[in-house]
Amino acid sequence: MKAATALSCLAGGSLAAAGTINPANKIQKRALQTSDPHYPSPWMNPDADGWAEAYAQARDFVSQLTLPEKVNLTTGVGWQGEQCVGQTGAIPRFGLRSLCMHDAPLGIRGSDYNSAFPSGQTAAATWDRGLMYRRGYAMGKEAKGKGINVLLGPVAGPLGRMPAAGRNWEGFAPDPVLTGVGMSETVKGTQDAGVVACAKHFIGNEQENFRQVGEAQGYGHNISETLSSNIDDKTMHELYLWPFADAVRAGVGSVMCSYQQVNNSYGCQNSKLLNDLLKNELGFQGFVMSDWQAQHTGAASAVAGLDMTMPGDTSFNTGLSFWGTNLTLAVLNGTVPAYRVDDMAMRIMASIFKVSKTTDFDPINFSFWTLDTYGPVHWVAKEGYQEINSHVDVREDHGKLIREIAAKGTVLLKNSGALPLQKPKFVAVIGEDAGGNPNGPNGCSDRGCDDGTLAMGWGSGTANFPYLVTPDAALQARAIEDGSRYESILSNYAHDKTDALVSQANVTAIVFVNADSGEGYINVDGNMGDRKNLTLWKNGDDLVKRVSGACSNTIVVIHSTGPVLLTEWYESPNITAILWAGLPGQESGNSIADVLYGDVNPAARSPFTWGKTRESYGADVLYEPNNGNGAPQQDFSEGVFIDYRYFDKQNSSVIYEFGHGLSYTTFEYSNIRVEKSNAGEYKPTTGSTAAAPTFGNFSTDLKDYLFPKEDFSYIYQYIYPYVNTTDAKKASADPHYGQTAEEFLPPHVLDADAQPLLRSSGGNSPGGNRQLYDIMYTITADITNTGAIVGEEVPQLYVSLGGPEDPKVQLRDFDRMRIDPGETKQFTGRLTRRDLSNWDIEVQDWVVSEHKKTAFVGKSSRKLDLKIELP
Ligand code: BGC
Ligand code: BGC
Numbered sequence: 003m004k005a006a007t008a009l010s011c012l013a014g015g016s017l018a019a020a021g022t023i024n025p026a027n028k029i030q031k032r033a034l035q036t037s038d039p040h041y042p043s044p045w046m047n048p049d050a051d052g053w054a055e056a057y058a059q060a061r062d063f064v065s066q067l068t069l070p071e072k073v074n075l076t077t078g079v080g081w082q083g084e085q086c087v088g089q090t091g092a093i094p095r096f097g098l099r100s101l102c103m104h105d106a107p108l109g110i111r112g113s114d115y116n117s118a119f120p121s122g123q124t125a126a127a128t129w130d131r132g133l134m135y136r137r138g139y140a141m142g143k144e145a146k147g148k149g150i151n152v153l154l155g156p157v158a159g160p161l162g163r164m165p166a167a168g169r170n171w172e173g174f175a176p177d178p179v180l181t182g183v184g185m186s187e188t189v190k191g192t193q194d195a196g197v198v199a200c201a202k203h204f205i206g207n208e209q210e211n212f213r214q215v216g217e218a219q220g221y222g223h224n225i226s227e228t229l230s231s232n233i234d235d236k237t238m239h240e241l242y243l244w245p246f247a248d249a250v251r252a253g254v255g256s257v258m259c260s261y262q263q264v265n266n267s268y269g270c271q272n273s274k275l276l277n278d279l280l281k282n283e284l285g286f287q288g289f290v291m292s293d294w295q296a297q298h299t300g301a302a303s304a305v306a307g308l309d310m311t312m313p314g315d316t317s318f319n320t321g322l323s324f325w326g327t328n329l330t331l332a333v334l335n336g337t338v339p340a341y342r343v344d345d346m347a348m349r350i351m352a353s354i355f356k357v358s359k360t361t362d363f364d365p366i367n368f369s370f371w372t373l374d375t376y377g378p379v380h381w382v383a384k385e386g387y388q389e390i391n392s393h394v395d396v397r398e399d400h401g402k403l404i405r406e407i408a409a410k411g412t413v414l415l416k417n418s419g420a421l422p423l424q425k426p427k428f429v430a431v432i433g434e435d436a437g438g439n440p441n442g443p444n445g446c447s448d449r450g451c452d453d454g455t456l457a458m459g460w461g462s463g464t465a466n467f468p469y470l471v472t473p474d475a476a477l478q479a480r481a482i483e484d485g486s487r488y489e490s491i492l493s494n495y496a497h498d499k500t501d502a503l504v505s506q507a508n509v510t511a512i513v514f515v516n517a518d519s520g521e522g523y524i525n526v527d528g529n530m531g532d533r534k535n536l537t538l539w540k541n542g543d544d545l546v547k548r549v550s551g552a553c554s555n556t557i558v559v560i561h562s563t564g565p566v567l568l569t570e571w572y573e574s575p576n577i578t579a580i581l582w583a584g585l586p587g588q589e590s591g592n593s594i595a596d597v598l599y600g601d602v603n604p605a606a607r608s609p610f611t612w613g614k615t616r617e618s619y620g621a622d623v624l625y626e627p628n629n630g631n632g633a634p635q636q637d638f639s640e641g642v643f644i645d646y647r648y649f650d651k652q653n654s655s656v657i658y659e660f661g662h663g664l665s666y667t668t669f670e671y672s673n674i675r676v677e678k679s680n681a682g683e684y685k686p687t688t689g690s691t692a693a694a695p696t697f698g699n700f701s702t703d704l705k706d707y708l709f710p711k712e713d714f715s716y717i718y719q720y721i722y723p724y725v726n727t728t729d730a731k732k733a734s735a736d737p738h739y740g741q742t743a744e745e746f747l748p749p750h751v752l753d754a755d756a757q758p759l760l761r762s763s764g765g766n767s768p769g770g771n772r773q774l775y776d777i778m779y780t781i782t783a784d785i786t787n788t789g790a791i792v793g794e795e796v797p798q799l800y801v802s803l804g805g806p807e808d809p810k811v812q813l814r815d816f817d818r819m820r821i822d823p824g825e826t827k828q829f830t831g832r833l834t835r836r837d838l839s840n841w842d843i844e845v846q847d848w849v850v851s852e853h854k855k856t857a858f859v860g861k862s863s864r865k866l867d868l869k870i871e872l873p
Contacts, residue, residue, distance in 0.1 A: 034230070034266045034629075034633075034635065035230065035232040035265045035266055035635070035637075036265055036266055036267070037264060037265035037266065037267040037272055037273075037274045037275075038274050038278075039273050039274070039748040039749075039750075040273040040274050040277040040278035040282070041273055041277060041305060041306075041747075041748055041749070041750040041751045041753070042277075042305070042339075042342075042694070042750050042751055042752065042753040042754070042757070043273070043276075043277050043281070043304075043305055043306065043307045043342055043345070043751075044277055044281040044282050044307075044691070044757070045341060045342075045345045045691070045694045045695065046287055046345055046348050046349055046352065047285065047287060047691065047766065048061065048695075049766050050285060050287045050766050050767070050768055051766050051767050051768065052253050052356070052768065053253075053287045053352060053356060053768075055355075055356075056352040056353070056355040056356035057287075057348065057352045059351075059352075059355040060347075060348050060351035060352040060355055061348070061697060063096070063351050063355075063361075064344065064347045064348050064351055064697045064698070065697045065698045066096065066698065067093065067096075067347065067697075067698060068698075068700065069330055069333060069334075069340075069343070069700040069701075069707070069723070070330060070707060070722075070723035070724060071093045071095070071723075072343050072344065072346070072347040073091075073325065073326065073329045073330050073343065073723035074090060074091030074092065074093060074723050075090055075091065075093070075101075075310075075346070075347050075350050075351070076090070076309060076310050076311065076325055076329060076343065076346045076347065076350070077090065077091060077310070077311055077314045077323055077325040077326045077329065077721055077723065078090055078103075078310070078311055078312045078313040078314025078315070078721065079091055079100065079313075079314055079720050079721050080313060080314045080315040080319065080321065080323070080382070080719050080720055080721045081294075081313045081314075081315055081318040081319050081382065082313075082318075082319070082371060082381040082382035083313070083314070083380055083381070083382060083383070083717070083719065083720050083721070084100055084102075084366075084379065084380065084381075085102070085366050085368065085369040085370060085371070085379060085381070085390060086102035086103060086104040086150065086366060086370055087103065087104050087105055087111065087112075087154075087294075087313070087370050087462070088102075088103035088104070088291075088294065088312040088313045088314070089101060089102055089103065089313075090103075090310065090314075090350075091721070091722070091723065096361070097361065097362075098361050099363060099365075099366075101151045101152065101350075101354070102149055102150050102151045102152070102366050103150075103151065103152045103154060103200070103291065103312060104145065104148075104150045104152070104153065104154060104370065105153075105154045105155075105462045105463065105464075106153075106154055106155055106172075106462055106463045106464060106465065107121075107122055107154070107155025107156050107157050107172045107173075107463050108120065108121050108122065108141070108155075108172070108458060108463060108464070108465055108585075108587065109141060109144065109465030109587075110141075110144055110145055110148055110150070110368075110396075110465055111370065111448075111462060111463075111464060111465055111466075112370045112371075112465075112466065113148060113368040113370070113373075113391075113465075113466065114368070114373050114391070114393055114466060114468075115393055115394060115395040115396060115397060115468060116144050116148070116396055116397065116465055116466065116468065117140070117141075117144060117396075117397045117400040117401065117404060117465070117468060117587075117588060118404075118457070118458060118465045118466065118467045118468065118470070118587045118588040119137055119140070119141060119400075119404055119407070119465070119587045119588075120137070120404060120407045120408045120411055120584065120585060120586050120587040121171040121172065121458060121459065121463075121563075121584060121585035121587070122155075122156060122157055122171065122172055122173050122174050122184060122188070123170060123171040123172075123173065123174060123175065123563070123564070123584055123585065123609060124171075124407070124408060124411040124583075124584030124585050124586060124587075125137050125174070125184060125188075125407055125411060126174035126175045126180055126181070126184050126411075126609040127411040127412075127413055127582075127584055127606040127607060127608065127609050127663075128407060128410045128411040128606055128818070129180070129605075129606070129607050129796045129816055129818050130410060130818045131183060131187050131818075133403075133406070133407050133410060133411075134183065134184055134187035134188060134191070135187040135188075135190060135191040136191065136403055136407075137188065137191065137403065137407055138156070138187060138188035138189065138190065138191025138192040138195075138199070139191035139192065139194055139195045140191075140195075140398075140400045140403055141153065141155075141188075141191070141192060141195075142191060142192035142193065142194070142195025142196065142197040142199075143195040143196075143396070143398070144396040144397065144398075144400070145192075145195075145197045146195055146196045146197050146364060147364065147394055147396035148364075148366070148367055148368050148394060148396060149363060149364045149365050149366035149367050149368070150197055150366075151197065151198060151354065151358070151363060152197065152198040152199075152200055152255070152256055152291075153192055153197050153198070153199060153200065154200045154202060154258065154462075155172070155188070155192075155199065155200060155202065155463075156173070156174075156184060156185050156188040156189065156192075156199065156201065156202075156249070157169070157172040157173035157174075157201075157202055157203070157463070158173055158174070158181050158182075158184075158185050158201060158202075158245035158246055158249065159173070159202065159203045159204060159205050159206065159207040159208070159242070159246075159260060160172075160173055160203075160207055160208045160209070161173065161175075161176055161178070161181060161208065161241065161242055161245065161644075162174075162175060162176030162181075162208075162564070162610060162644070162645065163176065163208040163621050163638065163644045164208060164209060164532075164619070164621050164622050164623045165536060165564045165565045165610065165613075165616075165619050165645075166519070166532050166533040166534070166535070166536060166564070166616070166622065166623050167208055167209045167210065167519075167532050167533075167564075167623055168209070168210040168459070168461070168519040168520050168521060168522060168529070168530075168531030168532040168533065168563075169207075169210065169459070169461065169463065169519070169520065169521055169531070170519075170563060170564050170610075171458075171459045171463075171519070171563040171564065171584075171585055172459070172461075172463040174245075174609065175609035175610060175660075176609075176610055176644050176645035176660075177609070177645065177646075177660065177812075177813050178240070178241055178242075178244035178245050179244070179812075179813045179814055179815070179837075180609060180813060180816075181244075181245040182244055182245040182247070182248035182249075183248070184245075185201060185245045185246070185248050185249040185252070185254075186248040186249060186251065186252040187252075189201065189249050189252040189253065189254045190252050190253070193253065193254075193255065193356075193357045196357060196358055196359075197357065197358075198255035198256055198288075198353050198354065198356075198357045198358070199249075199254050199255060199256070200254070200255075200256040200257065200258050200291065201246055201249035201250075201254045201256070201257045201258070202257065202258035202260070202293070203258050203259070203260035203261070203269070203293055204246060204257050204258060204259050204260055204269065204275065204276075204280065204290070205233075205238075205242050205243065205246065205260060205264060205269070205275060205279075206231030206233050206242060206260065206262065206264045206269070206638075207231075207260035207261065207262055207269070208231060208636075209229070209531075209532050209623045209624065209636070210521060210522030210530060210531025210532045211229070211522065211530060211531070211532055211623060211624060211625055212225060212228055212229035212262070212624070212627065212633075212634045213228055213229060213260075213261040213262050213522055213531075214228060214261050214295065214522070215227065215228055216317075217522050217523055218627075221525070221530055223626075223627055224627075224631050225627050225631050225632070225633070225634060226631050226632065226633075227263065227632060227633035228261055228262045228263055228268070228633060228634075229262045229263065229624065229633060229634045229635075229636055230262065230263040230264065230265065230266045230633045230634070230635055230636065231262055231263070231264050231265075231636050231638060232264075232265055232266075232635060232636060232637045232638060233264060233265065233638045234638070234641070234843075235841065235843045236641065236642075236840070236841045236843055237638055237641045237642055238279070238841075239841035239848075240642050240840065240841050241641075241642045241644070243279060243284075246280070246284070247284050247769050247770055248769070250280075250284045250285070250286045250768045250769050251768055251769025251770075251775070253356070253768065254286075254288060255288040255289070255353030255354075255356060255357050256288050256289050256290070256291055256310075256353055257280060257286060257288065257289075257290050257291075258290075258291050258292070258293050259272075259275070259276060259290055259291070259292055259293060259296060259308065260293055260296065261293050261295075261296045263633055266633060268296070268298050269293075269296060270290075270292045270293070270296045270297050270298070270303055270306075270308050271297075271298065271299055271302045271303040271306040271308065272306060273305070273306040273307060273748075275307075276290055276306055276307025276308065277306060277307040278760075280307065281307055282759075282760050282763055283760050283762050283763050283770060284763075284764075284768065284769060284770055285763055285764045285765075285766075285767065285768045285769065285770070286768060287349065287352065287768060288349055288352070288353040288356075289309035289310055289346065289349040289350045289353055290307055290308050290309045290310070291308075291309065291310040291311070291312050292308055292310070292311050292312050293312070294312055294313055295313075295317050295318065297311045297316075297324055297325075298324075299324060300324035300325060300328045300329065300332060301332050301337045301338050301743065301746075301747060302747065303324065304325070304329065304332065304338045304342055304343075304346075305338060305339075305342060305743075305747060305751040309345075309346040309349050309350060310346065310350060311323070311324060311325050314326065314721040315719070315721055319382060319719055320719075321718075321719040321720075321721075322721075322735060323721045325721075326721040326722055326723055327722065327723060327724060327725055327726075327733060327734065328734055328736065329343065329723070330707055330723050330724070330725065331725065331730055331733065331734050331739075333700070334702055334704065334707070334730075335730065335742075336742065336743065336752075337741075337742060337743045337747070338743075339694070339751075339752050339754060340696055340700065341694035341695065341696045341754055344695070344696050344697045344698075345694070347697075348697065367391070367392040367394045368390075368391050368392070368393075368394070369381065369390040369391050372390070372391065373391060374390070374391060375389055375390075375391050375392075375393070376388065376389055376390065377390045377391075378390070380717050380718075380720070382718070382719050383717045383718035383719060383720065384718075385717055385718070397468060401588065401589055404586075404587050404588055404589045404593075405589035405592045405593050405596070406593075406602075407587075408583070408584070408586030408587055408589055408590065408593035408594075409592075409593040409594075409596040409597050409601075409602040410602060410605065410606060410794075411583075411584055411586070411606050412581055412582065412583045412584070412586075412593065412594065412597045412602075412604060412606050413581065413582040413584075413604070413606040413607060413608050413662075413663045414579070414580075414581055414597070414604040414606070414663060414664040414665070414666075415572075415580040415581060415582055415608070415612070415658050415662065415663070415664070416572065416577070416578075416579055416580040416664070417578070417579045417664050417666075418575070418578045418579070419578065420510070420555055420557055420578035420579045421557065421578075421579045421597075421598060421600070421666065422597075422598065422599055422600025422666055423510065423598050423599050423600070424600075425484045425485070425486065426481075426484070426486050426508075426510040427486060427487065427508040427510075428486060428487040428488075428489075428506070428507075428508045428509050428510065429477060429481050429486050429487070429488050429489075429509075429510050429512065430488075430489050430490070430491075430503050430504055430506075430509050430510070430511045430512070430553075431473065431474055431477055431478075431488075431489075431490035431491075431492075431511075431512050431514065432490070432491050432500055432503075432504065432511060432512070432513045432514070432545065432549055433491075433492070433493075433494055433513050433514035433515055433542075433545060434453070434454060434455075434492055434493055434494050434514075434540060435454070435455050435456060435473075435514035435515055435516040435542075435559075435561055436455060436472060436473040436474045436477075436490060436492055436512075436514035437454050437455060437472055437473075437474045437490070437492030438454045438455065438470065438472050438474075439451070439453040439454030439455075440453065440454070441453065443457075443467040443469070443470035444466045444467055446460075448460055448461055448462065448464050448520075448521075448524060449461075449464045449520070450520065450524035450526055451526055452516065452518040452526060452527070452539055452540070454472070455470070455472050455473060455474075455514065455516075455561065455590055455591075456516040456517075456518055456561040456562070456585065457470055457561065457585055457586050457587055457588065457590045458585045458587065459518060459519055459520040459563045459585060460518065460519075460520030460521060460524050460526060461520040461521025461522075461523070461524060461531070462521055463520075463521065464520075467588050468588060469588060470588055470590060471588065471589050471590055471591040471592050472590065472591050473512075473514055473559070473590060473591040473594050473595075474490045474492060474591070475591050476590075476591025476592045476594070476595040477490075477512070477591065477594075477595055477598075478490070479595075480595050480599060489503060491503060494515075494540045494541050494542065494544075494545045495541070497548065500545075500548060500549065501548065501552055504549050504552045504553040504556075505552040505553065509553050509555065510555050510557065511549050511550075511553040511555065511556045511557065512556075512557045512558075512559060512598070513545060513546050513549050513550075513556060513557070513558050513559070514559050514561070515538045515539075515540075515542035515543075515545060515546060515558065515559070515560055515561075516538065516539055516540075516542065516560065516561040516562055517533065517536070517537070517538050517539050517542070517560075517562040517563065517564075517566045518533075518539060518562070518563060519531065519532060519533045519563040519564070520563075527539075532623045532625075533563070533564075533623075535616065536564075536565060536566055536567045536616045537566060537567055538560075538562075538566050542566075543570055543571065546558055546571050546577070547570065547571055550571060550574050550576040550577050551576070553576065554575075554576045554578075555576070555578050556574075556576050556577050556578060557577075557578060557579040557580075557581070557598070558577055558579070558580045558581070559581045559583055559594060560580070560581065560582050560583065561583050561584065561585060561586070561590075562582070562584070562585075563585065564610060565610050565611065565612045565613065566612075567613075567614070567615065567616065568580065568612060568657050568658075569614045569615070569657065572657055581594070581597065581598075581604075582608065583597075600666055603665055603666045603667065603791060603792065603793040603794065604663065604664065604665055604666065605663065605665055605793065605794035605795060605796055605818060606663050607661045607662060607663040607796050607798075607862065608658055608659070608660060608661065608662050608663060609660070610645055610660060611645050611646050611649055611656050611658070611659055611660045611863075612656060612657040612658040612659075612662075613649065613654075613656050613657065614655070614656065614657055618649065618652075618654055618656070619644075619645070619648065619649075620640050620643065620644070620648040620652075621638070621640050621644055621648070624636050641807075642809060643809065645660055646659060646660035646661075646863045646864075647809035647810070647812065650809060650810040650811065650863070650864075651809065651810065656864075659862050659863050659864040659865075660813075660862065660863040661796075661798050661813070661861070661862035661863045661864075661865075662861075662862040662863075662864075662865075663796070663862070665789075665793045665794070665795065666789070666791060666793065667787055667788075667789030667790065667791045667792070667793035667823065668787075668788045668789040669785055669786065669787055669788060669789075669793070669795045669821070669861070670785070670786045670788050671783055671784070671785055671797065671859060671860060671861070671867055671868050672783065672784045672786070672868070673782075673783060673784040673868075674781065674782070674783045674857075674859055674868035674869065674870045675781070675782045675783070675870070676779055676780070676781050676782075676857060676870050676872060676873065677779065677780045677781075677782075678778070678779055678872075678873055679776075679777050679778060679779065679780065681773070681776040681777065681778050681835060682773075682776070684771075684773050684835060684848075684850075685773060686761030686762070686771070686847060687759050687760065687761055687762070687763050687764065687765050687771055688759065688761070689758075689759050689765070690756040690757055690758045690759055691756050691757045691758075691759060692756060693754055693755050693756050694754040694755075704725060704728040704730060704733075705728055707723075707724055707725045708724060708725055708726070708727075708728065709722065709724040709725075709726060710724070760846070761845075761846065761847050762846060762847040762848060770836075771847075771848070773835055774834065774835050774836040774839070774848055775834050775835070775836060776834060776835050777832045777833070777834055778833050778834060778835055778837075778838055778872075779832070779833040779838075779857065779872055780830060780831070780832055780833075781799055781815075781830070781831045781832075781833065781857050781859060781870070782828050782829060782830050782831075783797060783828070783829045783859040783868055784826050784827070784828060784829075785797055785819065785821060785826065785827050785828075785829050786821070786824075786825070786826040787821040787822060787823050787824065787825055787826075788824075789823060790823050791823055792820065792821070792822050792823060793820075793821060794818055794819060794820050794821070795818075795819055795821060795861075796816055796817070796818050796819075796861075797816065797817055797819070797829040797831070797859055797860070797861070798813060798815075798816045798859070798860060798861070798862065798863070799813070799814050799815040799816060799831030799833070799857060799858070799859055800812060800813055800814060800857070800858040800859075800860070800863065800866060801814050801833065801837060801838065801855060801856065801857050801858070801872075802855065802856045802858070803838065803840065803851060803853060803855055804851065804853030804854045804855050804856065805840065805851050805853045807840075808840070808853070811858055811863060811866065813863065814831070814833055814837045815831035815832055815833070815837075816831070817829055817830070817831070829859065831857075831859065833857065833872075835848070835850065836848060838850050838855055838872075839851075854871060854872075855871070855872040856869055856870070856871050856872065857869065857870050857871075857872055
């Protein structure tokens with residue numbers, strides 16, 4: 003970013019109203035999608051369900067603050083200014099230490115004596131709400147023990163539009179309901195443990211390529227603006243916004259806005275997304291924080307609904323900020339209404355009070371920047387030498403839970419009777435993916451390599467392993483116990499030795515293969531976050547074919563960040579079982595051994611479809627800019643038809659469908675019934691908000707905002723709320739300083755009077771109109787374990803909404819049930835009004851269409867033997 007752009011703190015930049023069109027760009031092929039302006043930015047509702055007490059506490063706190071103190075809450079101190087990946091300014095006068103925002107969605111990033119949990123995607127594969135909650139709770143507890151205030155997860159963006167997208171594993175599944183459950187359970191778990199959760203990345207953050215200009219330029223792409231995800235209103239509501247609504251409904255304290263643009267307006271200054279969808283419609287009462295360097299303007303982002311900028315500097319280590327000093331100035335000169343900064347402070351403090359109850363936090367006892375015990379607290383400034391890492395062991399007995407989640411999240415895709423293993427005579431384990439990384443489990447920074455067994459992807463969504471039980475270690479231990487012979491070849495390329503080993507008599511060959519992906523700032527073997535292809539890495543297909551060519555009992559275990567193409571070999575009769583073990587975390591080997599040997603009877607279900615070709619998925623990653631040097635344009639023209647919805651629409655055959663997974667026992671489904679509830683008519687919300695409240699007074703004299711003269715030591719590159727001169731233009735470092743809101747911001751940004759409530763909004767109830775969550779129908783079915791051993795089954799409830807534009811079926815509810823052999827249990831699934839509605843773009847609300855609606859219960863999205871019409 004050039005200095006001039008970086009410093010235009012108060013200038014509008016690309017506002018929500020206007021598509022960003024670079025005039026120099028001659029290849030303007032089409033009119034770009036735009037995003038409507040929605041102002042003013044909604045202020046908090048202090049009476050919102052679940053928030054009233056927190057808002058009362060926040061009001062007491064915020065009312066006492068000066069303007070700079072409020073600004074301090076909203077603005078990060080700058081990259082590497084403190085110990086966490088992001089921190090805000092402190093308010094020493096009231097004993098509030100700097101708030102710590104820290105990664106990530108599967109455990110604590112970059113620290114020690116923490117646990118490495120299974121990925122979100124693997125947790126989704128359990129289809130087990132209780133496990134998802136316990137995972138969130140355990141991660142929250144660990145974060146709290148390190149002094150973290152906001153844990154930067156869970157992830158619903160990416161949702162998983164494209165199977166090759168780099169960060170799908172951080173989230174849950176390309177299905178809004180399964181992801182919504184993952185979001186809701188993780189948020190509740192994390193926050194019950196006393197740490198604020200952060201639903202990210204809001205929204206349309208479906209690929210890594212072109213998510214940031216600098217990153218893309220580094221990869222040789224000459225673009226000047228980030229990718230624009232072009233999403234229509236109906237698709238937004240029925241697919242991408244859905245799981246965020248669940249997170250808001252679960253009380254999530256923060257939401258992270260995304261790097262890329264949506265409809266040609268940046269995620270962190272898009273008033274349609276932040277003001278209208280998130281705050282007006284969903285009634286979100288917490289705060290919106292920017293992704294790291296995703297803020298591009300000062301006043302414009304403030305009035306569009308951003309509440310906290312992270313890490314606070316314009317770009318890493320500039321020492322300058324769009325907010326900090328400039329937010330103070332913007333309030334003083336009237337470009338940003340004072341109530342907006344009050345609202346930011348209120349939202350931040352209410353989230354903290356809601357979740358932590360107190361401001362007496364545990365100390366931050368680690369440093370993201372080093373594992374050393376002593377070092378500078380202010381990392382980039384090299385100031386404040388002291389103990390910065392106390393190596394606090396926060397793991398408790400989470401290893402057991404991790405083992406359980408990964409085992410229960412392992413999908414048995416194929417089994418022709420080879421499994422479970424019963425004291426096999428000779429076990430031969432083949433493949434690099436069964437062994438360790440020669441440089442240790444944490445040998446690559448942010449796991450940016452694919453060496454040894456794959457137990458998490460790469461990027462900011464990683465944690466350091468406290469240990470990593472490899473499949474080789476666990477399976478060997480098991481073999482010794484059983485008196486089996488055991489040999490492993492931990493290479494994909496030892497062809498002759500492999501042939502010789504697996505062609506011996508009595509071999510049970512277990513081949514481990516993988517496919518990795520991650521975040522865009524790391525390029526692993528030409529995969530810039532997003533995968534280049536959907537094939538196995540390191541000649542995995544050849545390895546599988548080689549082993550199964552020589553051994554008639556070949557079991558394949560896949561660790562991956564999403565689907566891979568099994569097309570060439572899955573039907574081979576020599577391949578007697580295939581398992582997808584996802585990204586299992588630290589107990590990898592134990593978890594897979596539990597499943598292979600039947601200590602855990604598998605019941606996981608694939609959280610995505612296994613297609614035969616890459617093309618069969620429809621939507622794909624955009625790898626080459628398609629708009630000259632302007633923002634690459636990615637049209638989500640398939641609408642809601644991603645993953646199974648797309649395959650079903652195309653009537654195309656797949657290898658394993660969404661929801662597929664086998665067990666070592668068998669189940670039969672019978673007797674579907676439906677019961678209609680008395681939900682009553684849908685009542686659109688009416689009425690209006692209160693006028694914008696303000697809290698406390700502030701001086702309008704710039705002199706009062708000069709850097710303090712006493713008891714103050716300036717830290718290099720730190721972002722402050724003060725001015726260094728009473729010449730506002732100089733203090734702002736903004737060449738455009740002096741424009742007023744009216745001159746460059748859209749109408750209504752300053753409005754402070756009562757605003758009408760959206761009919762689709764929830765009044766006091768976060769998550770949208772509360773009647774959307776009324777139960778309309780209860781569907782039951784009988785599930786019988788017809789096999790000889792106890793097992794778990796995941797009955798899935800789908801609906802057809804019946805319209806010509808509707809997917810054939812859509813998942814709406816599910817359960818994971820333990821059933822004894824011979825026993826019959828009743829499955830109960832519920833259909834809410836939202837489950838049966840479409841988003842009507844004219845009415846701007848959810849509407850149940852006239853079309854005939856049908857409910858289905860079955861074992862997967864394509865095994866729906868029971869069906870019943872809804873009366
Ligand atoms: C990622 C976020 C992450 C943040 C802080 C960004 O690059 O997109 O997911 O929370 O960095 O590490
Ligand atoms: C995949 C690449 C990957 C490579 C790593 C190849 O088979 O196609 O995407 O980078 O394996 O070895």
